[in-house]
Amino acid sequence: MSSITIVGTGYVGLTTGAFLAHLGHEVTCADVVEDKIEGLRRGEVPIVEDGLDELVREGLEGGRLAFVLGAAAAAADREFVFLCVPTPQRGDGSADMAYIEAAAREIGPALAAEAVVVNKSTVPVGSTRVVERALGRSDVSVVSNPEFLREGSAVHDCFHPDRIVIGSDDQASAIRVAALYKAIQAPLIVTDPSSAETIKYASNAFLATKVSFVNAVANLCEAVGADVREVVLGMGYDRRIGFEFLRPGPGFGGSCFPKDTRALVRIGEDAGYDFGLLRGVIAVNEEQHARVVSKVLAQAGGSVEGVTVAAWGLTFKARTDDRRDSPALHVIDRLVDKGARVRAYDPTVHGPLGRIEVCDDPYAACEDAHVLAVLTEWDEFRWLDFRKVRDVMARPAIVDARNLLDSAALRRAGFAYQGIGRQ
Numbered sequence: 156m157s158s159i160t161i162v163g164t165g166y167v168g169l170t171t172g173a174f175l176a177h178l179g180h181e182v183t184c185a186d187v188v189e190d191k192i193e194g195l196r197r198g199e200v201p202i203v204e205d206g207l208d209e210l211v212r213e214g215l216e217g218g219r220l221a222f223v224l225g226a227a228a229a230a231a232d233r234e235f236v237f238l239c240v241p242t243p244q245r246g247d248g249s250a251d252m253a254y255i256e257a258a259a260r261e262i263g264p265a266l267a268a269e270a271v272v273v274n275k276s277t278v279p280v281g282s283t284r285v286v287e288r289a290l291g292r293s294d295v296s297v298v299s300n301p302e303f304l305r306e307g308s309a310v311h312d313c314f315h316p317d318r319i320v321i322g323s324d325d326q327a328s329a330i331r332v333a334a335l336y337k338a339i340q341a342p343l344i345v346t347d348p349s350s351a352e353t354i355k356y357a358s359n360a361f362l363a364t365k366v367s368f369v370n371a372v373a374n375l376c377e378a379v380g381a382d383v384r385e386v387v388l389g390m391g392y393d394r395r396i397g398f399e400f401l402r403p404g405p406g407f408g409g410s411c412f413p414k415d416t417r418a419l420v421r422i423g424e425d426a427g428y429d430f431g432l433l434r435g436v437i438a439v440n441e442e443q444h445a446r447v448v449s450k451v452l453a454q455a456g457g458s459v460e461g462v463t464v465a466a467w468g469l470t471f472k473a474r475t476d477d478r479r480d481s482p483a484l485h486v487i488d489r490l491v492d493k494g495a496r497v498r499a500y501d502p503t504v505h506g507p508l509g510r511i512e513v514c515d516d517p518y519a520a521c522e523d524a525h526v527l528a529v530l531t532e533w534d535e536f537r538w539l540d541f542r543k544v545r546d547v548m549a550r551p552a553i554v555d556a557r558n559l560l561d562s563a564a565l566r567r568a569g570f571a572y573q574g575i576g577r578q
């Protein structure tokens with residue numbers, strides 16, 4: 156078993172660290188936020204992620220998982236150091252490498268000879284070299300090992316990856332990193348660092364393309380009188396297409412797709428390639444927010460000025476508490492700009508949120524509302540008492556931006572119902 160330090164305890168770092176400890180490795184996770192580290196030492200996981208609390212607790216109790224403040228001391232004498240720090244978006248759409256370069260500069264002098272630095276952060280193509288330079292060590296190798304974890308099922312994805320990608324010019328280091336995962340059954344792709352980095356961006360861009368594609372098809376369905384759910388079913392049986400990632404909705408969001416698609420367009424531009432297809436994907440996504448807003452306006456009779464709108468769901472998707480780049484928030488922002496009063500409910504959000512009144516139960520959010528907008532696909536929304544919803548609303552009208560609810564039952568109950576991509 157190996158000794159590993161993880162730099163950064165966000166979604167990726169914390170999940171990867173707890174997972175590697177479960178596999179039997181000796182793992183230390185480092186972060187710069189003192190409160191977070193203290194909480195994690197007590198087993199308090201600061202994010203909603205299925206199974207992560209148990210995994211962290213198991214690692215702590217077994218003595219294989221530790222949390223420390225600051226990266227340098229934690230990186231000394233370790234066989235592997237994983238970089239899992241954020242690469243936020245800069246004003247021009249490119250990825251900001253400041254955190255990753257700072258982390259590399261910090262750990263460089265502390266690293267043991269022959270250590271392997273594993274980069275899991277999503278970084279522009281060519282960044283493995285940037286990390287090498289920032290480390291300033293010729294006796295240490297840098298390997299790209301992109302993550303493909305979905306928030307909400309990140310623990311499951313660690314144990315059941317579709318593939319493991321390792322990018323390195325040094326075969327021996329690649330084999331050492333691959334050996335960390337030997338308990339996991341998955342196709343292993345060992346390639347050069349630039350290809351590994353491109354695999355990550357291209358995968359996210361392709362998935363984002365599927366989402367924008369199905370949203371565009373949903374819009375077409377509305378125009379021609381087809382039902383997108385039937386269309387996707389008929390398409391999905393073609394194995395070249397499949398059923399996955401073809402759920403129409405209010406657009407993709409989260410910490411990865413919006414940022415990574417823009418970054419890839421930018422990477423192309425810098426290299427002299429205009430990735431027009433991906434620019435289209437981004438444009439369709441932004442239009443999708445506007446389409447949901449239009450549906451709410453239509454249900455409200457043309458204007459939301461002074462109108463109460465109930466919103467169910469604030470996170471960018473269900474089973475996470477993450478609201479980064481959430482389509483729900485984009486839609487709500489536009490509604491508030493147009494004069495709506497928005498009362499929202501989300502199982503993970505408590506207390507006021509900017510211009511949104513957050514309620515502690517879904518019925519309270521609907522009180523006096525003229526329209527209810529379902530913006531995140533939380534399963535619990537399906538099972539609510541819609542007679543009660545109807546009775547507290549000023550007017551029973553629903554815009555179901557996730558096609559989550561039973562439209563026929565709602566219409567029978569007296570609701571005006573508008574989904575996505577269907578009549």
Ligand code: UDX
Binds near residue numbers: 411
């Ligand atoms: C994504 C990638 O899936 C993961 O491999 C990568 O490492 C990080 O980015 P995540 O951001 O957690 O993961 O969310 P994901 O489940 O992929 O969904 C992204 C967005 O697309 C969400 O807003 C989701 O609601 C939307 N989506 C997804 C759809 O609108 N329709 C779909 O069919 C699928």
